[in-house]
Amino acid sequence: GAVVSQHPSRVICKSGTSVKIECRSLDFQATTMFWYRQFPKQSLMLMATSNEGSKATYEQGVEKDKFLINHASLTLSTLTVTSAHPEDSSFYICSAYAVFEQFFGPGTRLTVL
Amino acid sequence: RKEVEQDPGPFNVPEGATVAFNCTYSNSASQSFFWYRQDCRKEPKLLMSVYSSGNEDGRFTAQLNRASQYISLLIRDSKLSDSATYLCVVKAAGNKLTFGGGTRVLVKP
Numbered sequence: 001g002a003v004v005s006q007h008p009s010r011v012i013c014k015s016g017t018s019v020k021i022e023c024r025s026l027d028f029q030a031t032t033m034f035w036y037r038q039f040p041k042q043s044l045m046l047m048a049t050s051n052e053g054s055k056a057t058y059e060q061g062v063e064k065d066k067f068l069i070n071h072a073s074l075t076l077s078t079l080t081v082t083s084a085h086p087e088d089s090s091f092y093i094c095s096a097y098a099v100f101e102q103f104f105g106p107g108t109r110l111t112v113l
Numbered sequence: 114r115k116e117v118e119q120d121p122g123p124f125n126v127p128e129g130a131t132v133a134f135n136c137t138y139s140n141s142a143s144q145s146f147f148w149y150r151q152d153c154r155k156e157p158k159l160l161m162s163v164y165s166s167g168n169e170d171g172r173f174t175a176q177l178n179r180a181s182q183y184i185s186l187l188i189r190d191s192k193l194s195d196s197a198t199y200l201c202v203v204k205a206a207g208n209k210l211t212f213g214g215g216t217r218v219l220v221k222p
Contacts, residue, residue: 032208036212044200044212049209093156104157
């Protein structure tokens, strides 16, 4: 199947700093990518839909100024968690569509101290 | 009410036994249905799509009941490697997926 990569796989940062997570489609072009967040023992919650060349669409309750999304090319979307706080600690997963199936990246585990 | 609801489990299953569990969804406009598998600290992986007529993939059988708005997954001859969290996923118009909370299955020798 199609491959989606994420970088970094794990990051630990201090409260107040910003963290950038990259999501790449390795062998296909993705005009749309999705960003999810998963807290321990909970399901994936869609945060936003990232559209190549245009603004992202955020789900209700997700602060667009805190979670900056940039989808500058057909193979790369980035999520920047600005001024991270301990409550932002979570598993962040991106996905992209290829051939009618949504493929997920391996996820980024963010820990904010 | 959650859009997609699942029994969180865990379902403790003896190796070789059969286990089945359901998922209910609230959006009657939902168009596509899937079961994903998620291992601990890993990303979800598509197990199978669910079709109206029901479908089977090896030891896995999925059923869809649109009238009652639920889907089911049955695993026959459970293997130790089947231990995972099974996520019920629903897609309405567009490509947005809505995930259930997952059902945890533990297969024991």
